[in-house]
Amino acid sequence: MLTPYQPTPLADFGRPEEARRMKEALELVERQLGGAYPLRIGGDDVWSEATIVSENPARRGQVVGTIASAGPEHATAAIEAASRAFEDWSRTEPEARARCLLKAAAMLRRRIHEFCAWLVYEVSKTWPEAYAEAAEAVDFMEYYAREMMRLAGAHPVTPYPGEENELRYLPLGVGVVIAPWNFPLAILCGMTTAAAVAGNTVVAKPSSSSPIVASRLFALLEAAGFPAGVLNLVPGPGSQVGDLLVSHPGVRFVSFTGSREVGVRIFQLAAQVHTGQKWLKRTVLEMGGKDAIVVDATADIQEAADGIIASAYGYQGQKCSACSRLIAVQEVYDQIVEAVVEKARGLRVGDPADPTTALGAVIDDRARARIEAAIAEGYSAARCVLSGGPAPDTGAFVPPTIIADVAPGAKLAQEEIFGPVLAVIRARDFSHALEIANGTEYGLTGSVYSRDRLHLELARREFHVGNLYFNRKCTGALVGVQPFGGFNMSGTDSKAGGPDYVGLLLQAKSITERF
């Protein structure tokens, strides 16, 4: 019998033993940088002429690894391999499938610092951010394994005289998993293993910005016992390989996490029924956010400022759940801006391999240029209260930026920037603050700092987001504790890490026998 699911505790790097383990892992991984990685199709290494070179965003020119890049023939071969593997895997006992996840979770737990180090080098996560992500990957597997055990077997329905009735959950088929770079381990792991534990087979396309972490994860999963062909990995350009995978008639469902733009495109492509296709494709699409923290006149200002700093600048603001809008009522507007600016000034920007770093680099120089352009545009329309500041020139660094007096409808307050940029918006009163908070096309996370019970109850009802928090940061959802997913253009609200998630990857069969 299994112990009940519990989230993995976070690491305390203030403890010398924990810090030593992380330093050793960074040294170990640094010695392995620059390796060559294949595609994985049907349990085989496959090499291609085209490659993707993954570089450390904080150290321009430091190659983390080079990976084969899939072309159309590889994408097709991967779908065929997954289709073949589905025959046996879909008939494998759900408990046996779940044990593959439990084994992989145990293996990842044992090597957690090593995986953290890969996250530091490939996507510029600080130590605590990397650990939180690796712990989330472990949690997804522990949680989904137990979920499948719960969903296995015959489920009772309303008894009917003279008949035996039951409901069983069956896998769907071949699923395409398309993942972003900002949680290259946890999100890829969660989407892939949830699909696989349900009895589906997977063709995964990681982001071109984080293929090495993906390859390392897939090697671990295969070593944990998933049979050949159940999990296939085909990194490659989204616009080519991604489109082909989504459109292929042999694909039964698509699990995607990424931007609104790409999510909408996948939604449209997947809706088309191609010759030879026997089903309507299911899509699970998790997209962007323009998340807000609301501060009212009764809030504890210092606590609110701490929550805003963690939410806006954790992982350089590159989380779908990041706070990119601070909405403050006029009574405390100046106070909260002052407190946040002061704390943001104290954040150290630098190489995340150094444990004193608060903000590493953004994902690449293209992202840096895009974020800087958004800041420059924001400057001209509003009041910049914090920008610039010391940052190394060895990589794609962007210091924390705060722009105040932003109009609720301004581009800076409406579009996802995905960087360390906070727009501050003034509200007349609490109702106006909620109206502004709800005034974008997104609806992912939100938080309210208040000591007014009526305000909290109003927000509980009216703040229209998938993940709502009171008197705490709006990032850091825990698997099983805060099932995660957003409303409106933030996606299909699939609630990853929640009791409804694995069900999205199954189909129910009702069976009746009359005696």
Ligand code: NAP
């Ligand atoms: P992205 O540009 O949309 O890319 C996501 C994935 O889609 C990548 O693997 C990408 O491949 C692939 N892709 C690109 N074009 C494609 C196409 N035409 N067909 C199929 N796949 C295609 O997003 P990102 O920059 O990696 O990630 C950041 C975004 O993800 C943000 O908007 C963030 O809010 C969102 N996000 C949402 C959640 C959530 O749970 N709601 C969680 C994390 C992140 P290439 O890398 O090869 O282009």
